[in-house]
Amino acid sequence: MRTQGRWVWKLCVVLGVGLASSAAWAVSQTETSASTQSFADMAAKVKETAYNTKFMADTVWTLVTAMLVFFMNLGFACVETGLCRSKNAVNILSKNFIVFAVSTVGYWVLGWGIMFGDGGWFAGTNGLWFVGGKDNSPSYAGTDKAAEALMGAYDGDYDAIAWSTTPLWCKFFFQLVFCGTAATIVSGAVAERIKYKSFIVFSFIMAIFIYPVVGHWIWGGGWAGSGGFLDFAGSTQVHSIGGWAALAGIIILGPRIGKYTADGKVNPIPGHNMGLATIGCFVLWLGWFGFNPGSTMAAAPNDIALICNTTNMAAAVATLTATITTWILMGKPDLGMTLNGCLAGLVAITAPCAFVSVGNSAIIGAVAGVLVVLSVIFWDKVKIDDPVGALSVHLVNGVFGTICVGLFHKDLGLFTSDKGAGQLWTQLKGIGGTAVYVFGLSLLAWTVLKFTMGIRVPAEEEVQGLDLGEHGQEAYPGFQMVQK
């Protein structure tokens, strides 16, 4: 064996030398002699190579982080299923699975175009259908003027996202998984009593008309972004949109049977699998390392390193403060609250993650953890039945995180700079506009669906479990489980 190894090694050396010599000879044949070649030309070639390398790195980074965000759909599926009853498990898994398919198709057909097509303050008008607009990505609009001059300016229908030095389909894929995340938030809030087909229809509306319009405002060149509104990875754009749509759904849908009694008592409906819920939370935490740092859509070393840490720090501190809060209020640390605490921190840091210090991200997480526990208790007090805490995690902390940009932005924050409350005010305007549009349109959509195809399963089906009623199957066939 050893003599065989030495023989192969010698062959490699010979081949390598041969290849290198041929390459050097070939290169020397393409260049004219050094005296006739201008230095500027050679410098341009070197720069071009460097820019192409940036193109490669940015693209790989953006695509891989997008895959992590896609994986978050598993996280949502597990958290929601674990926190609900076993008799509804097939239905919840189905909703979380199919919603990504719905988002993919809806966003491809029209959603992307509305969001990133060149247009006005409200929505895109160019390149609307099937990501088919004119486009010569990549451009170096986001790098520097010299790069843009050398490599060519952007010429296409998606100017608002031309700053990212990645191909068009890379941009689409990355933005698509964010749309999918917003759509899946709704599924937890309406769980255990929603009709499957109505949820599918609403998700199409979400992916085509709700999410992309606000997306156009914030990231697509519309009024919010142009007015200075900042939301780095989507506390407003993804999480609060999901949250407002969820709130509208819960209001039109009503609470689960048996959740609230006529005399105002709140009955807990415990989830059936805390293991699954915990797995889901870990998956979401991991996925967020794609969600936040990936939103640079560029392999920018300092930025992505910082964002990984602001993200993680907020999650960790929120986990701790949520646990402490529930420990104090209820006497023992509730795992569901701990998990929600982690997610609340992640949601809250999503908007400010690139703009704040790691220290401030700890503060943001600390507040988020307390906020989510109080919020869960609050929604039950006002008889808004949210089986998995979607409102507390995504709506409340989505809004809070957006506000934090105005408070802690290193250059513009009320607490961290001398610029006063200007950015904070801009953030509030964006939050308000989003609330009005998303909550309003969602209320309308849910109401129309309620009076056309119906959105709630019949009472007997709800008691028996949606698995049998909506899907004709059980999640755990053969297991004897005492149903409530």
Next chain:
Amino acid sequence: MKKVEAVIKPFKLDEVKSALSQIGVQGLTVSEVRGFGRQKGHKEQYRGTEYTVDLVPKVKIEVVVADASAPAVVEAIVRSAKTGEIGDGKIFVSNLEQVVRIRTGEKGEAAV
């Protein structure tokens, strides 16, 4: 023939099984049940709300023995299942009309 049914604390099952096999009991049936007596339930919490769980998990053991063996079986179960705390459980002894071994068709005390 007598049927001895005992509702006991779940963690006592192994001890009770050992005690029964030591006195010569050759078969028994175990089921997981819920119930309460004077132990009542306990408090649990879920996402900020406290609630009472009335039905406490227990284990029910059923043993069928000849009339003469029943007292020894009861005594063995009491000895091995007792903790002294509320919730230890209860034993019910009833008469059986008929016992059949399915494999051989034996009836009565021969089937026990």
